[in-house]
Amino acid sequence: MLNCKETSELASRSLDTKLSLHEHARLLIHLAACKLCRRYLLQLRFMQRAIAKQRRAVSTSLDPQLPAQARKRIQAEIDKHR
């Protein structure tokens, strides 16, 4: 059976790619017996969901988009240096 360290890596990879059937089964078997690893996977999933949500969240003070003013300024600089 996988230990928790191995499980944590597999849990993380399950967020990036589809695990093989074999890996998936081993992950499930460990999770069924281990509360801490179940919690860990839930929290990783939460973090990924949170980040995805923020990517869409525009027009807050936390806007992850280049502000319009900066955009203007940078375009002017690009034009000047071409």
Next chain:
Amino acid sequence: MTTQIDPDRWLAEYGDFLYRYALFKLGNAALAEDLTQETFLAALKARERFSGRSTERTWLTGILKHKIVDHLRRSGRETALEDGLSDSASLDAFFDNHGHWLSEHQAWNNPDQSLEQEKFWHAFRDCIAHLPPKLADLYILREINGVSSEEACKIVDISTTNNMWVMLSRARMRLRRCLESNWFAKAAGE
């Protein structure tokens, strides 16, 4: 097929992408704007050297990455170059010799409620900015900028997809712990 450089499209196509990368890496919007601008100007100067072997975006991101490293070095924030796969970045601090968790992490209470709170996002960003440099690069590119595994490996200079998974796992392990101590543990104590 030859790859053409087209500065007319740069800002529209890569402005947000580069800005976001710098913003999360540095945690400072004004600085992120400046470095985004510097990146475009440096790219204009170096346009003859663009080989077309990578995409324009990968190339521009590489330039920005160097600008960020220079900045961090000048401001004394970045010390040793951390490759993200060395022992110091490993999971050893989280597990005992048998691979069991060293400490019991607690369940997070109503995490989705946190998403509505601006302070939560500051905590999250802060935790990302304080990851080991290469892990931060990779995490931001994959999770925030949504680039493919292939492009992420190219930009961050990771040799295999397997190494990338290992590094992402280490980044998430650290982020989780940081979020717990900087946000969830505090919220529970209030």
